[in-house]
Amino acid sequence: MQAVISFGTFIQALIWSSILSLTAIGITLLYRTTRVPNFAHASFVTTGIYSSTIAWVFGFHPYWGVPLGFILSGLEAVLLFYMLEPLRRRKASIFLLMIATLSFDILMYGVLNILADILQFEFKILSRNIYFVPMDFDIAGIRGIVFISLAAFLATMVALQLLLYRTDLGVALRACMENPSLAQTLGVNVSRMLLISWFIAGATAGVAGALLPFYQMCSVYTGTYYLAEMFCASIVGGLDHLIGAPIGSFLLGFAKILLLSSLASVVGPDIINYMMIIPLGIMVITLAALPTGLAPLIMRRRGV
Amino acid sequence: MEQILEQISLFVTSFIAVYSVYLILTVSLNIQRGFAGIPQFGLVFPAAGAAYIIGNLSTRIALWVLGIKTNLDPIYESSGVIALINPVLSSQPLLSIALFILCLVIGAVIGAVLGIIQVAPAIRLRIDYLAITLLAFGEIMNVIARAYRPLIGGEYGVQVPSVFGWAGKNTIVATTVAMLIVALIIYAYAEYLGRTPMGRTMKAIRDNEVAAAALGKSLVKYRAIAIVIGSAFCGISGVLWAFFNGSVMPGQFVRFNWTFLPWLMILLGGLGNNKGALVGATTFVALDRFITYYKHEFVGILPFDVIWLYQILLGAITALILIYRPQGVLPERPYIPKDVRERVKSSIASSS
Amino acid sequence: MLRIENLNSGYGKLHVLYDVSIDCGKKEIVAVLGPNGAGKTTLLNSIFGIADIYSGSIKLDGEEISKLPPHSIARKGVAYVLQMINIFSELSVDENLRIAMAFSKDKSSDMLDYVYELFPILKERKKQRAGTLSGGERQMLAISIGLVRNPKLLLLDEPTAGLMPLYVSLITKKIGEIRDQKELSIVMVEQNVHKALEVADKVYVIVSGQVVFKGLPSELMGEREIMKLYLGMGD
Numbered sequence: 039m040q041a042v043i044s045f046g047t048f049i050q051a052l053i054w055s056s057i058l059s060l061t062a063i064g065i066t067l068l069y070r071t072t073r074v075p076n077f078a079h080a081s082f083v084t085t086g087i088y089s090s091t092i093a094w095v096f097g098f099h100p101y102w103g104v105p106l107g108f109i110l111s112g113l114e115a116v117l118l119f120y121m122l123e124p125l126r127r128r129k130a131s132i133f134l135l136m137i138a139t140l141s142f143d144i145l146m147y148g149v150l151n152i153l154a155d156i157l158q159f160e161f162k163i164l165s166r167n168i169y170f171v172p173m174d175f176d177i178a179g180i181r182g183i184v185f186i187s188l189a190a191f192l193a194t195m196v197a198l199q200l201l202l203y204r205t206d207l208g209v210a211l212r213a214c215m216e217n218p219s220l221a222q223t224l225g226v227n228v229s230r231m232l233l234i235s236w237f238i239a240g241a242t243a244g245v246a247g248a249l250l251p252f253y254q255m256c257s258v259y260t261g262t263y264y265l266a267e268m269f270c271a272s273i274v275g276g277l278d279h280l281i282g283a284p285i286g287s288f289l290l291g292f293a294k295i296l297l298l299s300s301l302a303s304v305v306g307p308d309i310i311n312y313m314m315i316i317p318l319g320i321m322v323i324t325l326a327a328l329p330t331g332l333a334p335l336i337m338r339r340r341g342v
Numbered sequence: 343m344e345q346i347l348e349q350i351s352l353f354v355t356s357f358i359a360v361y362s363v364y365l366i367l368t369v370s371l372n373i374q375r376g377f378a379g380i381p382q383f384g385l386v387f388p389a390a391g392a393a394y395i396i397g398n399l400s401t402r403i404a405l406w407v408l409g410i411k412t413n414l415d416p417i418y419e420s421s422g423v424i425a426l427i428n429p430v431l432s433s434q435p436l437l438s439i440a441l442f443i444l445c446l447v448i449g450a451v452i453g454a455v456l457g458i459i460q461v462a463p464a465i466r467l468r469i470d471y472l473a474i475t476l477l478a479f480g481e482i483m484n485v486i487a488r489a490y491r492p493l494i495g496g497e498y499g500v501q502v503p504s505v506f507g508w509a510g511k512n513t514i515v516a517t518t519v520a521m522l523i524v525a526l527i528i529y530a531y532a533e534y535l536g537r538t539p540m541g542r543t544m545k546a547i548r549d550n551e552v553a554a555a556a557l558g559k560s561l562v563k564y565r566a567i568a569i570v571i572g573s574a575f576c577g578i579s580g581v582l583w584a585f586f587n588g589s590v591m592p593g594q595f596v597r598f599n600w601t602f603l604p605w606l607m608i609l610l611g612g613l614g615n616n617k618g619a620l621v622g623a624t625t626f627v628a629l630d631r632f633i634t635y636y637k638h639e640f641v642g643i644l645p646f647d648v649i650w651l652y653q654i655l656l657g658a659i660t661a662l663i664l665i666y667r668p669q670g671v672l673p674e675r676p677y678i679p680k681d682v683r684e685r686v687k688s689s690i691a692s693s694s
Numbered sequence: 695m696l697r698i699e700n701l702n703s704g705y706g707k708l709h710v711l712y713d714v715s716i717d718c719g720k721k722e723i724v725a726v727l728g729p730n731g732a733g734k735t736t737l738l739n740s741i742f743g744i745a746d747i748y749s750g751s752i753k754l755d756g757e758e759i760s761k762l763p764p765h766s767i768a769r770k771g772v773a774y775v776l777q778m779i780n781i782f783s784e785l786s787v788d789e790n791l792r793i794a795m796a797f798s799k800d801k802s803s804d805m806l807d808y809v810y811e812l813f814p815i816l817k818e819r820k821k822q823r824a825g826t827l828s829g830g831e832r833q834m835l836a837i838s839i840g841l842v843r844n845p846k847l848l849l850l851d852e853p854t855a856g857l858m859p860l861y862v863s864l865i866t867k868k869i870g871e872i873r874d875q876k877e878l879s880i881v882m883v884e885q886n887v888h889k890a891l892e893v894a895d896k897v898y899v900i901v902s903g904q905v906v907f908k909g910l911p912s913e914l915m916g917e918r919e920i921m922k923l924y925l926g927m928g929d
Binding site for chain 3: 128206209210213216217219220222223224225226227228
């Protein structure tokens with residue numbers, strides 16, 4: 039076992055953890071506000087991937103996919119919110135809510151596949167092999183994606199912190215996460231708070247998706263492929279606190295990349311195919327030992 | 343004329359085959375969700391797992407049983423091995439059927455074991471954690487199959503012996519008839535299960551966990567039973583599909599077909615209701631087969647594969663059902679045992 | 695202050711209240727009594743816009759509120775103290791009150807001082823996490839959360855439910871004090887008939903969704919049938 043982690047591996051882990059955090063924060067946020075695990079998050083991410091693609095086929099640098107993905111995935115999430123509203127008002131069981139998000143995901147998967155087919159047909163690209171790594175810039179030998187993904191991650195965390203703790207809207211949002219019926223009696227428009235949180239969740243996922251092609255090869259299936267990992271990150275961090283999302287993501291991200299690279303030197307490069315198992319394994323262990331995740335441990339120490 | 347008959351026969355047999363598989367899947371889902379309230383969003387895991395293992399083992403078992411020796415690798419050179427096995431197998435109908443049944447049994451056991459593994463981490467936890475865990479496991483199965491080549495040769499898959507080769511010209515018909523028989527047996531058993539005290543206990547737990555717990559019914563025990571039975575059925579369905587296709591490949595077991603569609607079918611019929619599963623399965627399998635057979639007609643008209651429209655349509659239908667008729671098109675009627683029904687009838691008659 | 699006329703309401707297809715009319719003036723406590731499932735909570739839910747209103751009118755200070763969404767009704771000055779899960783358990787007592795104040799139009803700390811005077815025990819436990827308070831203290835906090843927004847109408851859903859006798863008396867007494875010291879109207883749903891009658895100015899009894907009695911507490915005591923049949927008060 040190497041004592042020193044190679045710089046390249048560290049960079050990989052950093053990029054992946056940042057991107058994963060952007061997705062996990064949305065999942066935790068939605069879970070806290072709407073009390074449902076959002077299976078359509080996969081589609082939000084894939085929409086981001088194809089936002090970069092769309093920017094690219096129209097002649098823009100694919101990094102323009104970031105603002106585009108932000109908006110498109112945000113709106114997509116709002117659409118799903120409107121679909122869930124009648125169910126939520128009826129106090130539908132969590133089952134029905136989960137199935138609803140799953141069916142939306144299936145629906146969007148069809149839509150995105152059609153988009154990919156059309157892009158391939160009209161623009162003659164390999165729309166199921168989206169790979170923008172060669173188009174990345176670099177600063178002092180370090181790829182641009184490192185800076186951009188870290189910046190996106192930090193910006194999101196700071197923005198959320200400011201929103202939630204420095205604005206009236208943020209207080210209302212937190213009250214909703216804590217106790218929606220009480221918040222409603224205090225005059226909070228719970229529906230609108232949920233709408234806002236769905237937009238935020240979609241938008242962050244869209245940004246994550248837009249950045250993914252600068253990290254690896256992507257297709258329509260990529261979002262679905264990583265859905266389990268996104269959930270693992272949220273669960274390991276703890277679904278009861280928003281801060282759990284980045285905590286879980288970085289833990290999982292680093293664990294995965296570091297473990298893979300050390301195992302690869304022992305077992306060989308085939309190990310990369312088993313990438314999925316590590317986050318799943320960690321989640322299983324976390325559920326067995328610490329179902330509420332890591333965040334509560336940290337929160338308690340801060341005396342909150 | 344012969345061509346048309348052949349086309350019809352192909353359509354009908356593939357319809358029956360797919361229908362049988364979905365019947366079993368919906369029954370399995372009903373048992374897990376309808377009886378024990380488990381949000382099994384990873385139905386594909388036991389089904390695919392059983393299929394993969396049978397893909398791996400069936401050839402070896404056949405070789406051993408038939409006493410054939412060969413240097414060919416059963417996994418990587420499966421077509422060569424199968425070419426050796428099939429002629430011998432087709433002259434021994436009883437042995438073939440025995441092999442078939444053996445594989446079903448193994449598939450059921452594997453399915454059950456996989457189901458337990460899948461549920462174990464979160465069996466005591468809240469439904470949402472359970473759902474996420476089950477989904478996550480579901481996604482893994484294909485990853486493993488593609489990555490671990492000794493299982494079924496990675497991306498290329500393996501062939502499996504033709505256990506109905508003895509029927510000669512009627513092999514496909516024989517296969518589908520066998521599938522249907524197995525499916526109907528499973529359906530009948532599930533109906534029966536719903537009427538046993540155990541089945542009704544499970545439904546009670548689903549409807550009101552707290553009340554059931556207060557009556558001393560162990561949540562974990564009944565969830566486990568439901569998972570074992572349901573996943574065993576899933577395993578059987580995976581094996582049946584493998585034999586129908588004559589091969590096992592990772593690409594066959596996607597979430598859309600093996601998890602989402604069964605959910606849609608039971609939603610249509612109302613959760614917990616097997617009759618609804620019948621209706622749902624019939625409708626969607628018909629649609630699916632129709633599209634599979636006629637989608638080449640659409641090439642050139644649409645710049646995309648029509649199968650995606652199918653997925654969008656189904657996603658939308660599910661959403662609509664959830665919003666407007668979540669109890670399903672055919673809601674569940676609680677099962678009242680005959681003697682209770684008699685008593686109620688007579689007491690109503692005597693009081694009027 | 696609050697005038698409900700011929701209210702028919704329920705939840706979806708379930709019709710719960712039939713032609714209910716209720717009046718509550720300023721500085722008045724109206725107690726709503728009745729057996730379980732009669733529709734008492736539905737009444738409060740209807741006022742607050744959570745239940746479905748089929749027909750009838752609900753006027754607050756002359757203004758029709760029956761078609762408004764709950765958060766708008768809250769902002770018009772209606773404070774609804776729910777029966778359960780009515781505090782932010784992760785926050786401290788003080789934070790609970792401050793959050794409630796943050797949502798009110800009048801941001802002055804007058805009402806905050808008032809509730810701390812009314813419930814000195816809350817002042818003592820200012821920094822304590824609300825989830826660790828005892829049942830009675832929680833109810834006091836829940837009522838304070840409603841009060842601190844200086845509402846025109848205070849809706850209380852079984853404020854003494856599940857509390858020990860000491861707290862039942864204390865809270866009932868305090869509700870009376872609020873009526874005396876402030877300008878608001880109070881509609882109180884209660885199971886605890888005796889305590890409710892001690893402090894109420896007017897009583898309505900609802901059975902199976904209909905008002906079967908309206909009058910003074912003293913008048914109700916005389917209605918032996920109603921007391922026995924619906925309120926479980928024996929001879």
